[in-house]
Amino acid sequence: MTSEKSIYENASAATDPLEWFESYGDYLYAYAHRRVREQSAAEDLVQETFLAALSATRSFGGRSSEKTWLTGILKHKIYDYFGKRSRQPGLTAEESDMSAYDHLFEREDEWDGHWNKNFAPADWDNASQLKNVEADEFQMVFSSCLTGLPERIANAFVMREVDGLTSAEICTVLMISNNNYWTMMHRARLHLRQCLEINWFCAPNISQGGNN
Amino acid sequence: MEKPGIYQRLKLQLIFFLARKIPPCNLMVPLMSEARERPLTLREKITLKLHFFTCVACRRYVEQIEKISRMVKPKAEQEVPEKLSVEARDRIRAAIEASAQHKN
Numbered sequence: 139m140t141s142e143k144s145i146y147e148n149a150s151a152a153t154d155p156l157e158w159f160e161s162y163g164d165y166l167y168a169y170a171h172r173r174v175r176e177q178s179a180a181e182d183l184v185q186e187t188f189l190a191a192l193s194a195t196r197s198f199g200g201r202s203s204e205k206t207w208l209t210g211i212l213k214h215k216i217y218d219y220f221g222k223r224s225r226q227p228g229l230t231a232e233e234s235d236m237s238a239y240d241h242l243f244e245r246e247d248e249w250d251g252h253w254n255k256n257f258a259p260a261d262w263d264n265a266s267q268l269k270n271v272e273a274d275e276f277q278m279v280f281s282s283c284l285t286g287l288p289e290r291i292a293n294a295f296v297m298r299e300v301d302g303l304t305s306a307e308i309c310t311v312l313m314i315s316n317n318n319y320w321t322m323m324h325r326a327r328l329h330l331r332q333c334l335e336i337n338w339f340c341a342p343n344i345s346q347g348g349n350n
Numbered sequence: 351m352e353k354p355g356i357y358q359r360l361k362l363q364l365i366f367f368l369a370r371k372i373p374p375c376n377l378m379v380p381l382m383s384e385a386r387e388r389p390l391t392l393r394e395k396i397t398l399k400l401h402f403f404t405c406v407a408c409r410r411y412v413e414q415i416e417k418i419s420r421m422v423k424p425k426a427e428q429e430v431p432e433k434l435s436v437e438a439r440d441r442i443r444a445a446i447e448a449s450a451q452h453k454n
Contacts, residue, residue: 185445
Protein backbone atom coordinates (compact mmCIF):
# COMPACT_ATOMS: atom_id res chain seq x y z
CA MET A 139 0.00 0.00 0.00
CA THR A 140 2.69 2.48 0.99
CA SER A 141 4.81 1.35 -1.94
CA GLU A 142 2.00 2.03 -4.37
CA LYS A 143 1.50 5.37 -2.78
CA SER A 144 5.11 6.30 -3.37
CA ILE A 145 4.87 5.25 -7.00
CA TYR A 146 2.15 7.78 -7.40
CA GLU A 147 3.99 10.48 -5.60
CA ASN A 148 6.81 9.94 -8.06
CA ALA A 149 4.53 9.84 -11.08
CA SER A 150 2.88 13.13 -10.40
CA ALA A 151 2.67 15.08 -7.22
CA ALA A 152 -0.41 14.98 -5.02
CA THR A 153 -2.52 12.92 -7.37
CA ASP A 154 -3.11 9.65 -5.64
CA PRO A 155 -6.25 8.02 -7.02
CA LEU A 156 -6.89 6.25 -3.73
CA GLU A 157 -6.78 9.57 -1.97
CA TRP A 158 -9.20 10.98 -4.52
CA PHE A 159 -11.42 8.06 -3.88
CA GLU A 160 -11.40 8.68 -0.12
CA SER A 161 -12.18 12.35 -0.65
CA TYR A 162 -14.73 12.24 -3.45
CA GLY A 163 -16.01 8.65 -3.64
CA ASP A 164 -19.17 9.31 -1.68
CA TYR A 165 -19.82 12.61 -3.40
CA LEU A 166 -19.53 11.01 -6.85
CA TYR A 167 -21.66 8.09 -5.79
CA ALA A 168 -24.44 10.40 -4.56
CA TYR A 169 -24.12 12.38 -7.80
CA ALA A 170 -24.45 9.24 -9.93
CA HIS A 171 -27.18 7.68 -7.83
CA ARG A 172 -29.33 10.77 -8.04
CA ARG A 173 -29.17 10.55 -11.82
CA VAL A 174 -29.28 6.82 -12.61
CA ARG A 175 -31.41 5.89 -9.57
CA GLU A 176 -29.91 2.43 -9.28
CA GLN A 177 -27.32 1.43 -6.73
CA SER A 178 -25.20 -1.04 -8.67
CA ALA A 179 -25.20 1.09 -11.82
CA ALA A 180 -24.10 4.10 -9.76
CA GLU A 181 -21.32 2.08 -8.13
CA ASP A 182 -20.07 0.85 -11.50
CA LEU A 183 -20.04 4.39 -12.87
CA VAL A 184 -18.00 5.62 -9.90
CA GLN A 185 -15.50 2.81 -10.43
CA GLU A 186 -15.22 3.53 -14.15
CA THR A 187 -14.69 7.18 -13.36
CA PHE A 188 -11.72 6.51 -11.11
CA LEU A 189 -10.20 4.07 -13.56
CA ALA A 190 -10.57 6.59 -16.35
CA ALA A 191 -9.09 9.27 -14.11
CA LEU A 192 -6.18 6.98 -13.32
CA SER A 193 -5.30 6.46 -16.97
CA ALA A 194 -5.64 10.17 -17.65
CA THR A 195 -3.81 11.46 -14.60
CA ARG A 196 -1.48 13.52 -16.73
CA SER A 197 -4.32 15.22 -18.52
CA PHE A 198 -5.33 16.70 -15.19
CA GLY A 199 -3.23 19.80 -15.25
CA GLY A 200 -4.79 21.45 -12.25
CA ARG A 201 -6.88 23.63 -14.52
CA SER A 202 -9.89 22.84 -12.39
CA SER A 203 -10.29 21.34 -8.96
CA GLU A 204 -9.94 17.57 -8.73
CA LYS A 205 -13.57 17.34 -7.73
CA THR A 206 -14.72 19.26 -10.80
CA TRP A 207 -12.48 17.22 -13.04
CA LEU A 208 -13.73 13.92 -11.64
CA THR A 209 -17.35 15.09 -11.81
CA GLY A 210 -16.84 15.96 -15.46
CA ILE A 211 -15.59 12.44 -16.20
CA LEU A 212 -18.51 10.94 -14.28
CA LYS A 213 -20.98 13.09 -16.19
CA HIS A 214 -19.81 11.66 -19.49
CA LYS A 215 -19.96 8.14 -18.07
CA ILE A 216 -23.57 8.75 -17.02
CA TYR A 217 -24.63 9.97 -20.46
CA ASP A 218 -22.80 7.02 -22.08
CA TYR A 219 -24.74 4.76 -19.75
CA PHE A 220 -28.04 6.42 -20.70
CA GLY A 221 -27.09 5.97 -24.34
CA LYS A 222 -26.29 2.29 -23.90
CA ARG A 223 -29.60 1.75 -22.10
CA SER A 224 -31.34 3.36 -25.07
CA ARG A 225 -31.15 0.65 -27.68
CA GLN A 226 -34.01 1.65 -29.89
CA PRO A 227 -34.36 4.73 -32.06
CA GLY A 228 -37.75 6.40 -31.71
CA LEU A 229 -40.36 5.74 -29.06
CA THR A 230 -41.38 2.29 -27.88
CA ALA A 231 -45.07 1.40 -27.73
CA GLU A 232 -44.90 1.64 -23.95
CA GLU A 233 -43.30 5.06 -24.07
CA SER A 234 -45.84 6.56 -26.41
CA ASP A 235 -48.85 5.03 -24.66
CA MET A 236 -50.48 7.96 -22.88
CA SER A 237 -53.66 6.09 -21.95
CA ALA A 238 -52.65 6.00 -18.28
CA TYR A 239 -53.26 9.76 -18.25
CA ASP A 240 -56.58 9.90 -20.10
CA HIS A 241 -58.58 9.96 -16.90
CA LEU A 242 -57.04 13.31 -15.98
CA PHE A 243 -59.08 14.97 -18.72
CA GLU A 244 -62.22 12.86 -18.75
CA ARG A 245 -65.47 14.50 -17.71
CA GLU A 246 -69.09 13.49 -17.77
CA ASP A 247 -70.34 16.99 -18.59
CA GLU A 248 -70.00 19.09 -21.74
CA TRP A 249 -66.42 20.01 -20.72
CA ASP A 250 -64.90 16.65 -21.60
CA GLY A 251 -61.24 17.17 -22.50
CA HIS A 252 -60.76 19.74 -19.74
CA TRP A 253 -59.23 18.83 -16.38
CA ASN A 254 -61.32 16.44 -14.36
CA LYS A 255 -62.01 18.22 -11.05
CA ASN A 256 -60.57 15.33 -9.05
CA PHE A 257 -57.22 15.52 -10.81
CA ALA A 258 -56.87 19.19 -11.76
CA PRO A 259 -53.75 20.91 -10.42
CA ALA A 260 -54.45 21.90 -6.81
CA ASP A 261 -53.34 25.06 -5.07
CA TRP A 262 -49.88 24.26 -3.71
CA ASP A 263 -49.29 27.49 -1.85
CA ASN A 264 -51.22 26.69 1.31
CA ALA A 265 -49.66 23.29 1.58
CA SER A 266 -46.08 24.21 0.84
CA GLN A 267 -45.98 27.06 3.38
CA LEU A 268 -45.98 24.47 6.13
CA LYS A 269 -42.77 22.97 5.09
CA ASN A 270 -39.30 24.07 5.41
CA VAL A 271 -38.04 22.34 2.34
CA GLU A 272 -36.06 19.33 3.37
CA ALA A 273 -33.89 18.82 0.32
CA ASP A 274 -33.08 15.18 1.02
CA GLU A 275 -36.68 14.20 1.61
CA PHE A 276 -37.76 15.94 -1.57
CA GLN A 277 -35.03 14.11 -3.48
CA MET A 278 -36.35 10.77 -2.28
CA VAL A 279 -39.91 11.55 -3.32
CA PHE A 280 -38.72 12.93 -6.65
CA SER A 281 -36.65 9.78 -7.30
CA SER A 282 -39.53 7.47 -6.55
CA CYS A 283 -41.83 9.54 -8.80
CA LEU A 284 -39.24 9.21 -11.60
CA THR A 285 -39.32 5.43 -11.32
CA GLY A 286 -43.02 5.56 -12.20
CA LEU A 287 -42.00 6.59 -15.73
CA PRO A 288 -40.47 4.41 -18.45
CA GLU A 289 -36.73 4.48 -17.85
CA ARG A 290 -35.70 6.45 -20.93
CA ILE A 291 -38.29 9.14 -20.25
CA ALA A 292 -37.01 9.50 -16.69
CA ASN A 293 -33.45 9.71 -18.04
CA ALA A 294 -34.48 12.38 -20.54
CA PHE A 295 -36.05 14.42 -17.75
CA VAL A 296 -32.91 14.11 -15.62
CA MET A 297 -30.71 15.30 -18.49
CA ARG A 298 -33.05 18.18 -19.28
CA GLU A 299 -34.15 19.48 -15.89
CA VAL A 300 -31.46 18.31 -13.48
CA ASP A 301 -28.40 18.75 -15.70
CA GLY A 302 -29.65 21.33 -18.18
CA LEU A 303 -28.57 19.58 -21.40
CA THR A 304 -29.89 20.97 -24.66
CA SER A 305 -32.58 19.11 -26.58
CA ALA A 306 -30.07 18.38 -29.36
CA GLU A 307 -27.69 16.70 -26.89
CA ILE A 308 -30.48 14.64 -25.36
CA CYS A 309 -31.81 13.54 -28.77
CA THR A 310 -28.31 12.38 -29.73
CA VAL A 311 -27.77 10.41 -26.53
CA LEU A 312 -31.16 8.68 -26.75
CA MET A 313 -31.32 8.40 -30.55
CA ILE A 314 -34.69 10.11 -30.78
CA SER A 315 -36.22 12.88 -32.88
CA ASN A 316 -37.29 16.28 -31.59
CA ASN A 317 -40.90 15.17 -31.71
CA ASN A 318 -40.09 12.07 -29.66
CA TYR A 319 -38.29 14.29 -27.18
CA TRP A 320 -41.21 16.70 -26.80
CA THR A 321 -43.57 13.77 -26.26
CA MET A 322 -41.26 12.38 -23.58
CA MET A 323 -40.95 15.70 -21.77
CA HIS A 324 -44.70 16.28 -21.85
CA ARG A 325 -45.35 12.87 -20.36
CA ALA A 326 -42.65 13.31 -17.74
CA ARG A 327 -44.04 16.67 -16.61
CA LEU A 328 -47.64 15.47 -16.57
CA HIS A 329 -46.66 12.42 -14.54
CA LEU A 330 -44.26 14.13 -12.14
CA ARG A 331 -46.59 17.04 -11.41
CA GLN A 332 -49.35 14.64 -10.46
CA CYS A 333 -47.05 12.38 -8.45
CA LEU A 334 -45.35 15.24 -6.58
CA GLU A 335 -48.69 16.87 -5.79
CA ILE A 336 -49.94 13.66 -4.16
CA ASN A 337 -46.71 12.66 -2.44
CA TRP A 338 -45.09 15.96 -1.63
CA PHE A 339 -46.87 19.27 -2.13
CA CYS A 340 -50.28 18.15 -0.89
CA ALA A 341 -49.18 15.06 1.02
CA PRO A 342 -51.29 14.58 4.17
CA ASN A 343 -48.51 14.34 6.77
CA ILE A 344 -46.49 17.14 5.37
CA SER A 345 -44.74 18.28 8.55
CA GLN A 346 -43.08 14.95 9.21
CA GLY A 347 -39.74 16.74 8.84
CA GLY A 348 -40.04 17.55 12.53
CA ASN A 349 -40.62 21.30 12.70
CA ASN A 350 -43.99 22.17 14.18
CA MET B 351 -73.52 40.63 -0.25
CA GLU B 352 -72.85 42.58 -3.42
CA LYS B 353 -73.95 41.20 -6.70
CA PRO B 354 -71.12 40.72 -9.22
CA GLY B 355 -70.60 43.92 -11.15
CA ILE B 356 -71.28 44.34 -14.84
CA TYR B 357 -67.60 43.82 -15.72
CA GLN B 358 -67.41 40.71 -13.63
CA ARG B 359 -70.43 39.26 -15.42
CA LEU B 360 -69.15 40.23 -18.84
CA LYS B 361 -65.80 38.66 -18.09
CA LEU B 362 -67.49 35.45 -17.09
CA GLN B 363 -69.56 35.43 -20.27
CA LEU B 364 -66.44 36.02 -22.33
CA ILE B 365 -64.62 33.19 -20.56
CA PHE B 366 -67.42 30.73 -21.27
CA PHE B 367 -67.66 31.88 -24.86
CA LEU B 368 -63.91 31.48 -25.39
CA ALA B 369 -63.69 28.19 -23.54
CA ARG B 370 -66.12 26.69 -26.06
CA LYS B 371 -64.21 28.07 -29.05
CA ILE B 372 -60.64 27.09 -28.20
CA PRO B 373 -59.11 23.62 -27.78
CA PRO B 374 -59.61 21.91 -24.40
CA CYS B 375 -56.96 21.35 -21.72
CA ASN B 376 -55.84 17.93 -22.93
CA LEU B 377 -54.70 19.47 -26.23
CA MET B 378 -53.18 22.54 -24.59
CA VAL B 379 -51.14 20.85 -21.85
CA PRO B 380 -48.58 19.31 -24.27
CA LEU B 381 -48.04 22.80 -25.70
CA MET B 382 -47.30 24.14 -22.20
CA SER B 383 -44.45 21.66 -21.98
CA GLU B 384 -43.26 22.41 -25.52
CA ALA B 385 -43.17 26.10 -24.66
CA ARG B 386 -40.22 25.21 -22.42
CA GLU B 387 -38.47 23.41 -25.28
CA ARG B 388 -38.95 25.45 -28.45
CA PRO B 389 -40.23 28.83 -29.57
CA LEU B 390 -43.98 28.59 -30.16
CA THR B 391 -45.60 29.93 -33.31
CA LEU B 392 -47.66 33.09 -33.01
CA ARG B 393 -50.85 31.11 -33.42
CA GLU B 394 -49.86 28.72 -30.64
CA LYS B 395 -48.96 31.61 -28.37
CA ILE B 396 -52.31 33.30 -28.88
CA THR B 397 -54.27 30.08 -28.36
CA LEU B 398 -52.36 29.42 -25.15
CA LYS B 399 -52.91 32.96 -23.86
CA LEU B 400 -56.62 32.66 -24.51
CA HIS B 401 -56.72 29.29 -22.86
CA PHE B 402 -54.96 30.60 -19.73
CA PHE B 403 -57.48 33.43 -19.58
CA THR B 404 -60.26 30.86 -19.28
CA CYS B 405 -58.60 28.17 -17.19
CA VAL B 406 -57.19 28.46 -13.67
CA ALA B 407 -56.13 24.78 -13.60
CA CYS B 408 -53.83 25.26 -16.59
CA ARG B 409 -52.38 28.46 -15.15
CA ARG B 410 -51.49 26.42 -12.09
CA TYR B 411 -50.11 23.61 -14.25
CA VAL B 412 -47.58 25.92 -15.89
CA GLU B 413 -46.54 27.49 -12.58
CA GLN B 414 -46.10 24.07 -11.05
CA ILE B 415 -44.00 22.53 -13.82
CA GLU B 416 -41.77 25.63 -13.54
CA LYS B 417 -41.55 25.16 -9.79
CA ILE B 418 -40.60 21.50 -10.23
CA SER B 419 -37.95 22.48 -12.75
CA ARG B 420 -36.42 24.85 -10.17
CA MET B 421 -36.63 22.38 -7.31
CA VAL B 422 -34.87 19.49 -9.06
CA LYS B 423 -31.84 21.59 -9.97
CA PRO B 424 -28.88 20.49 -7.87
CA LYS B 425 -28.00 22.95 -5.14
CA ALA B 426 -24.33 23.90 -5.02
CA GLU B 427 -22.33 21.99 -2.42
CA GLN B 428 -25.19 19.95 -1.12
CA GLU B 429 -24.52 17.71 1.84
CA VAL B 430 -23.94 14.13 0.76
CA PRO B 431 -26.83 12.07 2.06
CA GLU B 432 -25.78 8.86 0.37
CA LYS B 433 -22.61 6.93 0.89
CA LEU B 434 -21.01 4.01 -0.89
CA SER B 435 -21.62 0.69 0.81
CA VAL B 436 -18.66 -0.97 2.50
CA GLU B 437 -18.62 -3.70 -0.15
CA ALA B 438 -18.64 -1.23 -3.04
CA ARG B 439 -15.92 0.80 -1.35
CA ASP B 440 -13.66 -2.24 -1.01
CA ARG B 441 -14.38 -3.37 -4.54
CA ILE B 442 -13.58 -0.01 -6.10
CA ARG B 443 -10.43 0.44 -4.00
CA ALA B 444 -9.24 -2.96 -5.15
CA ALA B 445 -9.99 -2.10 -8.78
CA ILE B 446 -8.08 1.18 -8.51
CA GLU B 447 -5.10 -0.55 -6.91
CA ALA B 448 -5.08 -3.33 -9.50
CA SER B 449 -5.30 -0.86 -12.32
CA ALA B 450 -2.60 1.32 -10.81
CA GLN B 451 -0.21 -1.63 -10.57
CA HIS B 452 -1.00 -2.71 -14.06
CA LYS B 453 -0.24 0.72 -15.34
CA ASN B 454 3.16 0.90 -13.67
